[in-house]
Amino acid sequence: MTEAVRLTDVSKSFGAVRAVDGINLTIAAGETVALLGPNGAGKSTTINMMLGLTRPGRGTVEVFGTSPDRAVQGGNVGAMLQDAGFVPNATVRDLVELARALYPAPLPTPQILRTAGLTELADRRLDKLSGGEAQRARFAFALAGDPRLLVLDEPTAAMDVVTRQSFWAAMRRYSAAGHTVLFATHYLEEADDYADRVVVVAQGRIVADGTGADIRSLTGGRTVTFDLAGEGTAGLDRLPGVRAVEVRGDRANLRSDDSDATVAALVHSGRSFRNLEVSAAGLQEAFLALTAESGPAGTTTSFAAAGGTTTTGA
Ligand SMILES: Nc1ncnc2c1ncn2[C@@H]1O[C@H](COP(=O)(O)OP(=O)(O)OP(=O)(O)O)[C@@H](O)[C@H]1O
Numbered sequence: 313m314t315e316a317v318r319l320t321d322v323s324k325s326f327g328a329v330r331a332v333d334g335i336n337l338t339i340a341a342g343e344t345v346a347l348l349g350p351n352g353a354g355k356s357t358t359i360n361m362m363l364g365l366t367r368p369g370r371g372t373v374e375v376f377g378t379s380p381d382r383a384v385q386g387g388n389v390g391a392m393l394q395d396a397g398f399v400p401n402a403t404v405r406d407l408v409e410l411a412r413a414l415y416p417a418p419l420p421t422p423q424i425l426r427t428a429g430l431t432e433l434a435d436r437r438l439d440k441l442s443g444g445e446a447q448r449a450r451f452a453f454a455l456a457g458d459p460r461l462l463v464l465d466e467p468t469a470a471m472d473v474v475t476r477q478s479f480w481a482a483m484r485r486y487s488a489a490g491h492t493v494l495f496a497t498h499y500l501e502e503a504d505d506y507a508d509r510v511v512v513v514a515q516g517r518i519v520a521d522g523t524g525a526d527i528r529s530l531t532g533g534r535t536v537t538f539d540l541a542g543e544g545t546a547g548l549d550r551l552p553g554v555r556a557v558e559v560r561g562d563r564a565n566l567r568s569d570d571s572d573a574t575v576a577a578l579v580h581s582g583r584s585f586r587n588l589e590v591s592a593a594g595l596q597e598a599f600l601a602l603t604a605e606s607g608p609a610g611t612t613t614s615f616a617a618a619g620g621t622t623t624t625g626a
Pocket residue numbers: 326329330331332349350351352353354355356357358498
């Protein structure tokens with residue numbers, strides 16, 4: 313197995329803030345991995361260390377078996393960072409040509425434009441692009457050198473739903489060619505839909521590592537929701553199977569390990585309720601549960617089927 317990235321016991325602090333706290337992570341060549349976590353989890357800091365933009369305070373970072381600086385200089389890594397600026401007055405094609413000139417073995421311009429979904433926009437000035445189109449132009453810049461590893465830090469921030477879909481279609485075209493892609497996101501659905509593997513980060517640590525389905529299964533259950541119909545919430549947390557109760561307005565939301573037993577007991581309780589629904593717990597619920605209950609230092613949930621190996625240090 314060729315390794316694209318290996319982080320060994322990596323930590324990074326900014327003053328008193330421990331941005332990254334003992335991360336071990338291996339990404340195999342060809343994987344598409346999502347780094348999923350809330351604001352301030354340490355995703356950008358981790359990415360910046362992989363790109364050689366930030367040095368780890370402790371531990372080692374290797375990219376294709378060498379230092380991040382060497383991997384980047386060798387044209388093996390392309391990056392799309394948050395809020396990268398543009399040259400004024402240049403067109404999309406100018407940007408692509410500029411990027412190609414930086415790399416030893418760039419892709420042909422038409423292929424870059426096609427992969428990023430920019431063929432029709434090649435002669436458009438960069439300052440006339442919509443937010444989503446501008447992100448695709450940044451993507452084109454990142455992939456111009458045909459990097460073996462593409463790193464995308466929250467690539468779809470500020471994109472609407474349609475733009476997001478066309479962006480991910482472009483990313484898929486790139487990863488389908490056997491490239492390694494690592495992207496950071498807050499969007500749980502994106503991680504689930506577009507990554508082979510989801511690495512959940514909270515407070516600088518990896519708290520889970522697996523497929524989107526693995527992460528969802530961690531909640532072990534379903535969500536039972538219903539209108540309280542004017543009744544209180546007393547006793548709901550004692551219904552069989554219930555692990556958590558949340559109330560929004562008049563609607564109760566029960567997270568249950570055994571929704572059949574929960575619903576049967578609810579019916580038998582004699583209390584009023586309306587509009588009962590039972591649904592599979594989504595990644596959103598799994599994510600909240602994982603980050604809220606990230607447990608003692610060093611606890612990581614990992615799955616046998618996950619591509620790499622992951623543990624967190626103490
Ligand atoms: N250069 C810096 N100086 C001081 N603190 C920093 C610096 N960079 C990051 N931090 C802090 O480190 C922590 C992790 O930040 P980081 O940007 O890595 O998180 P993130 O998961 O990428 O968040 P977001 O999703 O908001 O981009 C935060 O508490 C942040 O404030």
